[in-house]
Each structure stands twice: as C-alpha cells, then as structure tokens.
Amino acid sequence: MQINPITEMKTECVIADVLTQEIKQTGSRLIKMRENLNAYHQRQVNATPPTKNKFVNQTNIGGFAEDDPRERIILDWAKVHYKDYTSINTFPFHQYDVKPKITAGVVYLCLKKHSFIQQNETTEYRVMDAYFRFNGNLQYMCEDLGLTVWIVAKTVEKLGYSPRWHEYRESRYATRSSSGTSAEMKFKQLVPEAVDMNEDYRENNPVYDFIVNEKTVDVKELTALLRKDSKQQYYDFKFPKNDEERADFYCLFLCHDKQARMKGSFDVLLIPQEALPINKGQTQISVNETANSHKFFYQFQVDPTSLAYMLGCEP
DNA sequence: CATCGGACACTAACCGCACT
DNA sequence: AGTGCGGTTAGTGTCCGATG
Structure with a gap:
C-alpha cells in the first residue's frame, strides 16, 4: 500500500492537534481529580492525629x-x-x-x-x-x-x-544528594508536585522518573548530535518499544548548547505516550525546522512555566 | 567498622549502513 | 536530504564482597 507522504504528514498534524487538545482536557480532568484528592487528604489529616513518633507504639x-x-x-x-x-x-x-x-x-x-x-x-x-x-x-x-x-x-x-x-516527597528530598543541574532537577523545580521515583525504588525498574497526578513521566535531557554522513543535527530520542513499558508522558529537555546544556537555553517537549510511534524504540528529532520530524514533535512543545499546568497541577 | 575496587546496570552519545 | 534502526562507546552510579 502506498502512502502519500504529504497526506501522511497532514494526518500526523491532525493527530498531533487532537492529542494536544486531549492533553489540555486531561489536564482539566486531573485538576478536578486533584481537588477531590486534596479534599479527601484534608479529611484524612483531620481524622488522624499527627504523631511525632516514627512508629505508632x-x-x-x-x-x-x-x-x-x-x-x-x-x-x-x-x-x-x-x-x-x-x-x-x-x-x-x-x-x-x-x-x-x-x-x-x-x-x-x-x-x-x-x-x-x-x-x-x-x-x-x-x-x-x-x-x-x-x-x-x-x-x-x-x-x-x-x-x-x-x-x-x-x-x-x-x-x-x-x-x-x-509527605513522601519531602522525606525523599531530605536525604537526597544534590548532583548538579540536570533536566530532572529542572523538572522538579518546574513541577514541584512531582514525586521522584528514580533513586530509591529501582527494584522493579520503573521506566519513568516521576509521578505527577498519577501519570508517569520520564524526563530526558538531550543535546543535538551531528550526523557525520548527512551533516544534519538531530536529537536522538530512545524509548521502550513495548507500549506497556512506556511512561504516560515523555518530557524532553532539548538543550541548544552542548557545553552549557541545562545552563543554557533549551526547548521543552511534553510528548504523550499516544504520540509515540508504534513498534519502534527510537526516533530522531531534527533540529532543522523544515524537517518532518521537527514539525511533528515540536507540536508538543510547551513553555517551561506551563509544564506543571499541562500535567494537571494547579497554576 | 569503614573503604576500596571490580562487576554490573543504565543512559546519553555516537556510528554506519540501508532505504526512500 | 532525511530518516530508520541496530549496534557500540563512554561516563556514571550501584551493589557487594574482600580487605585492613
């Protein structure tokens, strides 16, 4: 079966639009869920007298x-x-x-x-x-x-x-060692609600770094590579081939400067699992704005300051 | 008990060939 | 030119046993 690349491109754009819309709607739903959760949590806190002791005797x-x-x-x-x-x-x-x-x-x-x-x-x-x-x-x-x-x-x-x-998050942060600037640190800064999964519970090999409003998020920090053959610059984005192993969202920090990395400027893409290619484990995101891969993935670009909102956290 | 080092695991960076 | 994809390399972190 032949697929017209133009038609396919348009279809992809439509899908991307729909997904972007979907993210916004999901965001609203998550905000609502969170409100309910907060109310419930408040009731729990009121109902259970706090104790300073580690154990209830x-x-x-x-x-x-x-x-x-x-x-x-x-x-x-x-x-x-x-x-x-x-x-x-x-x-x-x-x-x-x-x-x-x-x-x-x-x-x-x-x-x-x-x-x-x-x-x-x-x-x-x-x-x-x-x-x-x-x-x-x-x-x-x-x-x-x-x-x-x-x-x-x-x-x-x-x-x-x-x-x-x-409470869990706070307890983790107290014992964390600081390891310089990185995408994950930046992510935590931008989405303070995020629960860090990366360091202490590796046993079951979570494929994601954070949980935000019950959605798993994998954060990646990438710098552009230069292909020797075609002299093209691109970001090498790898992810699990299998659907079940994928996180709900991939948050890519695409650094513009190889040396400065996260200290320099960067783009943030928040890509929902649904937007990832099926039966593939990697893809390239071209730096060239006219390239198909660039156009497709940059539809998921978010402003760093609205990252938390997109993930359903309160403004 | 602390600490050293080797084995191992994970990830980003990179390579190169194939294909359209 | 642009992309797909399997593979390698390098850097880093973790685990765990040997050692003093």
Missing part, C-alpha cells in the same frame, strides 16, 4: 480505657455493618462528637482488638495494617512491607484512603 493497639465510650459505639456499629476491613470507610465518623475523636485508625484498632479483623497475609491486609501502624507514612510503609511505593500507594487507594505523596 504497637502496645497501644486497641488500648482503650475501660470506660472509653468510643469502644461501645464502634462495636455496636460493627455488629450491624461490619463485613470486611473495607467497611471501615463506611463508619459514620461525622455522627459522633466525642473526644478523642473516632478516626479510621481508631475504628481499625478497635475492630482488630475484638477480632473482627482476621489477620491474613493478603497484600491488602498488610498494606492496610501498615497504613494504620505508620499513620499513612508511605516511606515507612514501603520499608516495612518490602513493596515498591507504587504498589503500596495503589493499594492504599484501593482501600479508599489517600496516599500521602506530599
């Missing part, structure tokens, strides 16, 4: 005073409504104005004490147990469970709770 589990009215309230509710540990979310927290407050953690500990919750070895159970033991601290949960942060966070979500990405 195990001996305190279920340690209600003899006359603690909360225990009776929870047990009365559990006799009628408890099915399994996901029922905790359905507890009518707002109905009881007692002090100390009844929180999800309190309900859990009480139910565990009275053997409503049967200990088992499912991932869900272990994650939930760790969630309450470590007050939702992702870092400690991961260390304790030996699971990757991504699996833990997803399971937390599945159980109806909100993974505390923000």
